[in-house]
Amino acid sequence: MKHQLDYLDELEAEAIYILREVAGQFEKPALLFSGGKDSITLVRLAEKAFRPGKFPFPLVHIDTGHNFAETIEYRDAMMKRIGEKLIVGYVQDSIDEGKVVEQKGKNASRNALQTVTLLDTIAKYQFDACIGGARRDEEKARAKERIFSVRDEFGQWDPKRQRPELWNIFNGKIHKGENVRVFPISNWTELDVWNYIRREKIELPTIYFAHEREVITRNGQLMAASPFLNMDEQDVVEKRNVRFRTVGDMTCTAAVESYAFQIDDIIDEISASRISERGARMDDKVSEAAMEDRKKGGYF
Amino acid sequence: MDILKFITAGSVDDGKSTLIGRLLYDSESILLDQLEALQRSNRKNDDGSIDLAILTDGLKAEREQGITIDVAYKYFQTEKRKFIIADTPGHIQYTRNMVTGASNANLAIILIDARKGVIEQTIRHSFLVSLLGISQVVVCINKMDMVDFSEDVYDKIVADYKALAEKVGLKHVHYIPVSALKGDNIVNKSFNMSWYKGESLLHLLETIEVKVDYSRAHARFPVQWVIRPQTEELHDYRGYAGRVSSGSFKVDDKVTVLPSGFHSSISKIELLDEEPAEAFAGMSVTIHLKDEIDISRGDVLVNSSNKPEVAQLIEADLCWMDTRPLDTSLMYLIQHNSKVTRCKIQEVVYKVNINTLEKEFSDDFKLNDIGRIVIKTAEALAFDLYQDNKANGGAIIIDSRTNVTVGALMLRAAVD
Numbered sequence: 151m152k153h154q155l156d157y158l159d160e161l162e163a164e165a166i167y168i169l170r171e172v173a174g175q176f177e178k179p180a181l182l183f184s185g186g187k188d189s190i191t192l193v194r195l196a197e198k199a200f201r202p203g204k205f206p207f208p209l210v211h212i213d214t215g216h217n218f219a220e221t222i223e224y225r226d227a228m229m230k231r232i233g234e235k236l237i238v239g240y241v242q243d244s245i246d247e248g249k250v251v252e253q254k255g256k257n258a259s260r261n262a263l264q265t266v267t268l269l270d271t272i273a274k275y276q277f278d279a280c281i282g283g284a285r286r287d288e289e290k291a292r293a294k295e296r297i298f299s300v301r302d303e304f305g306q307w308d309p310k311r312q313r314p315e316l317w318n319i320f321n322g323k324i325h326k327g328e329n330v331r332v333f334p335i336s337n338w339t340e341l342d343v344w345n346y347i348r349r350e351k352i353e354l355p356t357i358y359f360a361h362e363r364e365v366i367t368r369n370g371q372l373m374a375a376s377p378f379l380n381m382d383e384q385d386v387v388e389k390r391n392v393r394f395r396t397v398g399d400m401t402c403t404a405a406v407e408s409y410a411f412q413i414d415d416i417i418d419e420i421s422a423s424r425i426s427e428r429g430a431r432m433d434d435k436v437s438e439a440a441m442e443d444r445k446k447g448g449y450f
Numbered sequence: 451m452d453i454l455k456f457i458t459a460g461s462v463d464d465g466k467s468t469l470i471g472r473l474l475y476d477s478e479s480i481l482l483d484q485l486e487a488l489q490r491s492n493r494k495n496d497d498g499s500i501d502l503a504i505l506t507d508g509l510k511a512e513r514e515q516g517i518t519i520d521v522a523y524k525y526f527q528t529e530k531r532k533f534i535i536a537d538t539p540g541h542i543q544y545t546r547n548m549v550t551g552a553s554n555a556n557l558a559i560i561l562i563d564a565r566k567g568v569i570e571q572t573i574r575h576s577f578l579v580s581l582l583g584i585s586q587v588v589v590c591i592n593k594m595d596m597v598d599f600s601e602d603v604y605d606k607i608v609a610d611y612k613a614l615a616e617k618v619g620l621k622h623v624h625y626i627p628v629s630a631l632k633g634d635n636i637v638n639k640s641f642n643m644s645w646y647k648g649e650s651l652l653h654l655l656e657t658i659e660v661k662v663d664y665s666r667a668h669a670r671f672p673v674q675w676v677i678r679p680q681t682e683e684l685h686d687y688r689g690y691a692g693r694v695s696s697g698s699f700k701v702d703d704k705v706t707v708l709p710s711g712f713h714s715s716i717s718k719i720e721l722l723d724e725e726p727a728e729a730f731a732g733m734s735v736t737i738h739l740k741d742e743i744d745i746s747r748g749d750v751l752v753n754s755s756n757k758p759e760v761a762q763l764i765e766a767d768l769c770w771m772d773t774r775p776l777d778t779s780l781m782y783l784i785q786h787n788s789k790v791t792r793c794k795i796q797e798v799v800y801k802v803n804i805n806t807l808e809k810e811f812s813d814d815f816k817l818n819d820i821g822r823i824v825i826k827t828a829e830a831l832a833f834d835l836y837q838d839n840k841a842n843g844g845a846i847i848i849d850s851r852t853n854v855t856v857g858a859l860m861l862r863a864a865v866d
Contacts (some may be wrong), residue, residue, distance in 0.1 A: 153664040153698070155732045157453045157532045166734035167693040170674040174747045174788060198722045199691065199734070202684055203677040287525045294520045312520065313855045314546055314771050316553040317844045318695070319785050323853035337534060339525050 158346055162195065165334035167318065168297060169199040172207070172279050172332050175322035179207040179279040179332075180237070182268075185221035186397040187354055188283030188335060191343055193232065194352050195334060207281070208235035212268050214260040215242045216378040216399040224355040239271035257368075258380050259401035269305040272329055279322065279330045287339045297336050303327035340395075341420055348413045358416070360393045360408045371404035395420075451527075454655060455534045457551045457584075459575035460561025465592050468501075469561065469630035470537055474526055476637035477652060521551045530656040540571060545578070545804070545818040546771040549858055552582040553844065556660040559588045559651075564597045564627070568610040570805045573618075577804055580618040581767060581820065581860065583840050586658055587615070587623045590651060595629040599642040617807065624658075626651050663839065664730045668697035669705075669753035670834070670842045671729075672787035673745055677736060689720060689736035690745060695787065695841035696834075697753065698730035699737065704754040707745055708832035713754060714739040731841070748789035750832050750842075758834045758842060761864035765799070767836075768815070768823045772849065772856035776815035782856070784827055786845035792828040793847070799823060824865060836860035 155163065169192075172179050181196065183189045196205050211225065229236050241260050244250045249270070250263040272280060286293045296312050298320045313321055322330055335343070347354065364375040366385040373379060375387045378400050392405035393416075410416040460466040524535040536551035538544070552558065558579040562572055579587060589611055597603045604627045615623050626635055627646050634640035637652045649657075677689040699705070704715045718738040719729045729735045737751065745751075752758060770776055776795060784793040800809040801821035815821065836843030837860075847857030 153662070153730050154452060157451050160453055160732055163693060163732055163734040167674070170691050170693075170734070171788075173675045200675075200677065201722055202687065203679045206675075286523045290522075293522045293524065309520065314550040314846075314858065316550055316846055316855070316858050317840070318554075318693075319787070319844065319846050321785060321846060321848055321853070321855045323783070323848055323850075325853060337523070337525070339527075 158342065158349060161335070161338050161342055162198070162346070164337065165192075165195045166199040168320070168332060168334040169196055169281065171320050171322070172281060173200070175320070176279040176330070178275065178277050179281065180210045180272075180275070180277045181205070181207050181281040182283075183209040183211050183225070183236075184283070184397065185211070185217070185225050185355060186283065187343055187347060187358060188285065190228070190352060190354060191335060191346060192281060192283050193228065194350055197232070205232075205234050208237050210237045210239065210271060210275075210277075210280070212239045212264045212271065213241065214264055214399040215240065216260055216376075216401050218355070218357050218374070218394075218397065218400055220355045220357045221397055224353075237271070237275065239267045241267045243267070244270065255380065260399060261402040265305070272305070277329060278324060279332055281332045281334060283335060284333045285338050285340070285343075286333075286336050295333065295336070297333055298322055299331045299333065300324060301329050301331060305329075307331075341417070344413070344417050344420060348417065355397065357394045357397065360391050360411050360415075362389055363392050363405065364388070365390050365392060365405055372407065373404055374400050376400045451530070451532060452660075453532045453534060454557060454658070454660060455536070455555050456557040456559060456655070457536045457538055457548070457555040458559045458561065459538065459548060459552075459579065460540050460559075460571075460592075464540065464561040464563050465630045466540065466561050467537065469559070469590065469592065469628070469636065470524060470535055471501075472630045472633055472636045473535075473652060474524065476633060477526055477528055521547050528652070528656055533655065540575070542571070542574065542805075542818065545574070545820075546769060546858075548575070548578055549582060549769045549771070552578060552584060553858065555582075555584050557586040557588065557655070557658065558584045559590055562589060562591050562607055562611070564591050564593045564603055564607065567607050568614055572611070573614060573807060574804045576614055576618050576620060577802070577807060578820075580620050581769075583836060583860070585622055586660065587620050588651065588654060589623060589625045590630075591625065591627045592630055594627045594634060594640075594643065595632050599627070599634075599640075601643070601645045604646075624648075624654060626654065662731055663696055664698050666698055666700075666703070666753055667756040668834070668839055669699050669703070669751075669756075670695045670697060670758070670839070671699060671705075671737060671751040672789075673747055673749045673751065674788050675747060676745065688742070689738055690751065691734075691736045692751075692788070693734040694729050694731050696731050696839050698728055699751075699753070700728045705739070705751045706754045706757060707743060708750050708752060708757070709760055709830045710744070710749065712741075712743045714741040714743060716740075748787075750787060750789075752832070758832050758839075759864040760830050760832050762827050762830050763796070763865040764825050764827070764831065764833070764861055765863040765865055766823060766825055766845075767860040767862060768795075768819075768821060768825075768847075769858045770815050770817060770819045770856065771858060772852075772854060773817050774849070774856070775817075776819075776857070778813065781850070783848040783850050784825070784831075784845055784859070785848060786831050786833060786861075787842065789829070789831065790848075791831075794826050795823050796826045797824040822862075825859070831861075833861045835862060837862070 244267045250266045296315045365372045393408040410419045522537040538548040538551035608625050628635040635650050673690045673692050675691040717740045720736040799822040834842040843861045845859040849856045
């Protein structure tokens with residue numbers, strides 16, 4: 151037998167190992183599920199880690215209310231298939247409770263507001279570990295984050311006080327009120343995720359594939375026309391063939407023009423593409439330290 | 451295609467970040483928007499070219515101070531291999547970060563400034579690479595453009611380094627003269643150093659072989675989690691979930707559970723719907739045994755023909771990682787694979803001056819100190835010697851007051 155793990159097998163084995171460490175080390179873990187391809191990949195990895203048993207954690211979805219309809223359809227169908235528990239935290243509830251205020255202006259988005267809903271949901275259910283699908287290749291601040299990333303009771307990440315993380319030993323010890331964000335696919339790249347999805351024949355929400363959609367061009371990027379986007383007479387709605395490379399909510403996720411109808415097309419497109427994935431996220435463009443600042447504040 | 455994980459050791463001034471930036475840049479691993487962000491930035495080299503070091507500096511403080519504080523991970527791939535770089539800081543006050551990055555690396559690049567040659571920090575970095583058991587080392591003699599691409603300068607440094615390598619016990623060392631700033635011998639062979647007959651750095655990284663121990667003798671499987679669905683149709687299902695840390699297991703292999711010492715044999719190996727005949731180092735699987743015995747997280751399955759050490763009193767090398775010094779009167783926690791138990795540092799045998807490699811005899815053990823200690827654990831650990839089996843010979847110390855990881859241990863011997 152050939153004793154060589156292919157890179158996808160190695161990444162898979164590492165992620166399964168990390169998920170099982172979460173199960174073994176924490177009392178009340180949760181898996182943060184966004185409906186995006188990375189968290190969908192996590193669900194598949196959790197099946198590999200724990201079947202035929204149940205997942206030792208529920209899935210948690212922070213719902214901004216500005217979702218692509220396709221994401222919610224996908225989520226509900228997936229939950230039916232896997233038979234696990236889903237908890238939804240609504241940003242609308244945080245708005246109604248007066249904990250956050252809706253942004254105004256043309257580029258208004260609920261992206262920043264969901265941090266509050268996330269932290270409230272963690273507190274309500276007393277989650278001590280939240281598994282997320284973030285990857286180190288996405289962004290500079292993420293490149294420095296640990297696989298077990300401790301957050302204080304205010305949900306904050308302190309990049310200067312990270313615990314050393316050696317070998318395959320993950321220290322999940324925390325004080326009451328703190329929690330740990332765990333990133334099992336830290337070492338995967340965007341292309342790795344897509345290759346894995348292809349290999350495992352994982353179904354994805356349809357918005358990842360090219361389709362005709364009404365869009366407007368804003369700040370040089372294509373945004374899906376929707377009632378959630380503050381539009382005015384300067385915004386010209388046109389029909390284009392597009393797909394989405396990441397799935398945030400409708401106000402912060404830009405589309406790319408694409409004719410990639412199949413997963414093979416997408417992999418070809420990404421291999422050839424010279425625009426990195428977060429380049430299509432308006433939320434990172436604010437400043438060079440945009441992600442670092444949001445992470446310090448408790449973002450995913 | 452496999453993955454090579456490597457670290458880069460060297461300090462700010464050696465051009466370490468520039469070297470990584472150059473690898474990414476010349477192998478076309480930088481994406482367009484990252485490149486734009488790079489060009490937007492106002493940090494430039496003296497000749498006006500892009501400062502490639504920016505690609506690895508992630509945190510605000512690092513950009514402000516132009517230094518690397520923490521371990522940054524970078525990813526790139528060529529047609530031959532995927533690479534994960536742990537970019538670690540070189541200053542002595544960040545020794546713990548280098549130890550952290552080195553713990554998972556298969557290879558280390560040690561940077562030497564051609565103008566300075568082998569200096570104190572080269573000794574330190576080489577010692578750490580050896581301590582952490584990284585088997586392959588590539589010494590990049592950098593800034594060759596600043597010494598007129600001189601072969602004599604290169605030869606002198608290689609000779610000096612060979613003496614050092616022998617002293618710290620590094621066996622597989624490769625040497626390459628480079629200029630990270632200009633790109634000589636990084637991805638493409640240099641036109642300025644025709645006297646150098648070896649390969650470029652990238653070519654070496656693509657082709658170097660990394661040996662992994664897949665022997666049955668070193669089969670180790672720490673149990674992370676027990677899968678027990680307890681449903682009607684899976685009433686008696688009991689699977690041990692974990693990742694093979696070293697060696698390999700096959701169905702019917704006789705195994706021993708440690709520390710309890712019970713014996714059984716493997717009835718099935720599973721991964722979701724697959725049933726691989728063999729599980730080898732690196733694979734995450736679920737193992738079933740023929741007999742029903744009490745096994746839980748923290749136990750380890752090993753091949754019965756070759757057992758690890760089982761002991762409570764252990765000699766180990768320790769790297770201290772916390773600002774609060776080691777307190778030998780205090781009870782700490784030790785985490786080894788999936789097992790956590792209490793421990794005490796019973797004795798500091800010696801400390802090593804990591805700049806001169808001399809042994810020092812003092813009991814205080816502060817941040818970044820490295821030395822030999824004797825540790826006593828509340829429950830026995832089933833471990834291999836770190837030099838024989840990294841995966842089963844490393845452990846961490848946790849301060850139960852702060853829950854922070856305060857020490858890295860390389861287990862060296864069981865004490866009778």
